[in-house]
Amino acid sequence: MPQDDPTITAADREALRDLCRRFVSQEITPHIDAWEAAREFPRALYARAGALGLLGLGFPEEYGGTPGDHRSMIVLVEEFMQAASGGLIAGLLSHGIGLPPIVHFGSDALKARLVPPILRGELISALAITEPSGGSDVANLKTTARRDGDDYVVNGSKIFITSGMRADVITTAVRTGGPGIGGISLLAIEGTSAGLSRTPLEKMGWSCSDTAALYFDECRVPAANLLGVENHGFMGIMRNFNGERLMLAAMAVAASQVCLDEAVAYARIRETFGKPLIRRQVIRHKLVDMATRIHAARAFLTDIATRVDHGDLPVAEVCMLKNAATQCYEACADQAVQILGGAGYMRGTKVERLYRETKVLSIGGGAEEIMKELAARQLGW
Numbered sequence: 001m002p003q004d005d006p007t008i009t010a011a012d013r014e015a016l017r018d019l020c021r022r023f024v025s026q027e028i029t030p031h032i033d034a035w036e037a038a039r040e041f042p043r044a045l046y047a048r049a050g051a052l053g054l055l056g057l058g059f060p061e062e063y064g065g066t067p068g069d070h071r072s073m074i075v076l077v078e079e080f081m082q083a084a085s086g087g088l089i090a091g092l093l094s095h096g097i098g099l100p101p102i103v104h105f106g107s108d109a110l111k112a113r114l115v116p117p118i119l120r121g122e123l124i125s126a127l128a129i130t131e132p133s134g135g136s137d138v139a140n141l142k143t144t145a146r147r148d149g150d151d152y153v154v155n156g157s158k159i160f161i162t163s164g165m166r167a168d169v170i171t172t173a174v175r176t177g178g179p180g181i182g183g184i185s186l187l188a189i190e191g192t193s194a195g196l197s198r199t200p201l202e203k204m205g206w207s208c209s210d211t212a213a214l215y216f217d218e219c220r221v222p223a224a225n226l227l228g229v230e231n232h233g234f235m236g237i238m239r240n241f242n243g244e245r246l247m248l249a250a251m252a253v254a255a256s257q258v259c260l261d262e263a264v265a266y267a268r269i270r271e272t273f274g275k276p277l278i279r280r281q282v283i284r285h286k287l288v289d290m291a292t293r294i295h296a297a298r299a300f301l302t303d304i305a306t307r308v309d310h311g312d313l314p315v316a317e318v319c320m321l322k323n324a325a326t327q328c329y330e331a332c333a334d335q336a337v338q339i340l341g342g343a344g345y346m347r348g349t350k351v352e353r354l355y356r357e358t359k360v361l362s363i364g365g366g367a368e369e370i371m372k373e374l375a376a377r378q379l380g381w
């Protein structure tokens with residue numbers, strides 16, 4: 001997750017845009033359809049992105065990070081979304097949700113050992129909060145970790161975990177104490193730990209990202225892998241959610257723009273009844289409605305990202321932004337498929353893939369209903 005850095009300029013972000021654009025057009029776009037069909041992208045892509053400093057964006061330079069703030073991350077997401085695969089972004093950047101708790105709360109020794117190889121793309125990082133008994137009610141999570149000598153012994157399971165199959169380091173929420181938010185801790189669980197097993201899950205969209213169920217059966221984790229103070233993990237989880245929600249909103253706005261661009265391009269070349277679609281008022285109005293929504297969502301996104309970059313933590317607004325951006329995306333994907341007609345329903349068009357990907361953004365990282373509840377509570381209603 002990016003950190004505050006007032007020295008980052010608009011020129012820096014444009015240089016980042018050029019770098020990402022070249023990387024995506026050369027290394028992702030030519031292969032993305034095959035990766036989506038294969039339901040995975042090559043592990044080597046992490047190292048390629050790491051070598052360019054893209055995985056390190058916003059992480060501390062002392063651990064191999066690259067200067068960047070939330071607005072830099074938005075640029076990166078916009079360019080990566082040109083390949084029209086949210087799954088690629090979610091998988092390649094799963095350290096964006098897995099790593100911040102290690103950076104913020106891990107011991108110096110743990111950070112020195114884990115953070116640099118993750119930012120180089122040599123190790124893969126994931127975040128495991130959600131459980132089969134429910135993801136929205138985080139305070140009620142059931143996976144336990146009991147202290148035994150120099151280890152914690154973990155029992156329980158996690159579900160829907162992005163990069164869960166191939167993650168080398170899994171930042172995992174566990175119950176170390178009593179019920180409720182006061183009994184939750186975060187552990188960095190390494191993929192080689194005895195007692196950890198995993199199974200892959202099939203999804204509606206985000207096909208090339210791996211998603212897994214994790215099982216912990218008397219899984220031993222060194223106590224040195226505790227992130228922060230025992231039983232004080234809940235606030236770390238909530239803080240992490242804010243960064244995740246901002247990035248999911250960025251993905252939604254970027255994907256909306258791709259839908260609009262694809263719809264405009266198609267409407268220009270597709271002729272019906274002797275005229276291009278774009279000459280029909282009903283089509284032009286659909287396009288303007290899409291553009292209007294995108295302008296509003298992007299302005300909201302930029303405003304919140306700028307505030308967060310200046311040290312503000314507008315929790316209610318981040319929740320509302322996530323909903324506004326995902327609703328914008330749902331509307332734009334729907335209209336884009338409609339404008340492409342039958343072609344929009346076929347595998348191989350960007351809008352078909354993006355249409356299938358809309359739903360995950362209004363569920364993952366905190367579902368739409370939960371965002372509204374949290375916003376209302378934050379506003380004192």
Ligand SMILES: Cc1cc2nc3c(=O)[nH]c(=O)nc-3n(C[C@H](O)[C@H](O)[C@H](O)COP(=O)(O)OP(=O)(O)OC[C@H]3O[C@@H](n4cnc5c(N)ncnc54)[C@H](O)[C@@H]3O)c2cc1C
Pocket residue numbers: 126127128129130131133134135136137159160161162163203206211360363364365366367368369370
């Ligand atoms: C592709 C994908 C990737 C994911 N990646 C990760 C990951 O990397 N790590 C991770 O930890 N999790 C991950 N998740 C899980 C995701 O965060 C959860 O699915 C989400 O938080 C919702 O939890 P749930 O699915 O258990 O739904 P539930 O909590 O069971 O909720 C079901 C529905 O009921 C609604 N609801 C719940 N409570 C209330 C209420 N009180 N009032 C009104 N409505 C309510 C919810 O909004 C939702 O619509 C991923 C999910 C998906 C689909």
